[in-house]
Amino acid sequence: MFLTPGQTGDNPQLLPLPDELRDLELDGQRVRVGRVPADKAYTHPSTWKALRERRIKATIPERADQIAHRKAKGSAGGRPPAFDHGLCKLRNVVERRFNRLKQFRGLATRFAKRAAYHRAEIILACIVLHLR
Known part of the structure; x- marks a missing residue:
């Protein structure tokens, strides 16, 4: 990332x-x-x-x-x-994952002031989504 x-x-x-x-x-x-x-x-x-x-x-x-x-x-x-076309349609899996990440309010609005904090938020959100 x-x-x-x-x-x-x-x-x-x-x-x-x-x-x-x-x-x-x-x-x-x-x-x-x-x-x-x-x-x-x-x-x-x-x-x-x-x-x-x-x-x-x-x-x-x-x-x-x-x-x-x-x-x-x-x-x-x-x-x-x-x-x-079949492989291109599989791209929507990635697009849906980005949309799920945007549902985390802190990520969508970029509350974190530093890049390291923002990156940590993204990684934590990915972990939460993976565990669901």
């Missing part, structure tokens, strides 16, 4: 996550990120390129303007990225 200033965009924060998970071990085995499901906010070409370089598959729907731009180029626009 990374805490960022409120005005920071989501897209630049995506790429450090697989690198952090690569150093993680569960039950003596290294964790490998195989696929990243994300929403249309992550469709920047630099994100696609960085995920390809890390050999991570992406399930990200294309934005309408990107589809139109690719089609306007004709055959030079390339082929559309592979997209699995």
Whole structure:
């Protein structure tokens, strides 16, 4: 989990996550990120390129303007990225979890003045939700 200033965009924060998970071990085995499901906010070409370089598959729907731009180029626009609607629908599990976290009043309104306190609140809320 990374805490960022409120005005920071989501897209630049995506790429450090697989690198952090690569150093993680569960039950003596290294964790490998195989696929990243994300929403249309992550469709920047630099994100696609960085995920390809890390050999991570992406399930990200294309934005309408990107589809139109690719089609306007004709055959030079390339082929559309592979997209699995079934895997994309599983993203809603994560979205629902964020909505459950927002029900904790202290998290939603950010009462904590320091980032370390806010991070601790998030971790405690995740533990409470996991135990329910």
